[in-house]
Amino acid sequence: MKNTIDKAMAERSRRIGITQDRVLRGLAKIAFVNATDAINMDDATKKDGADRDDTAAIASVKIKTMPGENGDIIEREVKICDKLKALELHGKHLGMFNDKFNVNAEMAVKIVDDIDYDS
Secondary structure (H helix, E strand, O other): OHHHHHHHHHHHHHHHOOOHHHHHHHHHHHHOOOHHHHEEOOOOEEOOOOOHHHHOOEEEEEEEEEEEOOEEEEEEEEEEOOHHHHHHHHHHHOOOOOOOOOOOOOOOOOOOOOOOOOO
């Protein structure tokens, strides 16, 4: 059964072009992006030199204009994909974090007193 599932997953991966390397490259784009390399923080526009790797980690850009006493107030919000999650997934892939603990141990046990179950 496991072989059948593994074969089906490998075929799907080949068919749609998703490989482990591609997933890791995508996570790396998110994990290691510096938002200021991709976005002009003054006006929330894409920098001229920003490439696809720089902009891949940008989740959203919002620009809101509100009237103010001395002219329009422009609020800009740039959201980046979850860098911490991307780093965590990379770390797990590299075996840096182990959520499973091996508690199997062999040792001698000495019984010092029998319990009397009849009393």
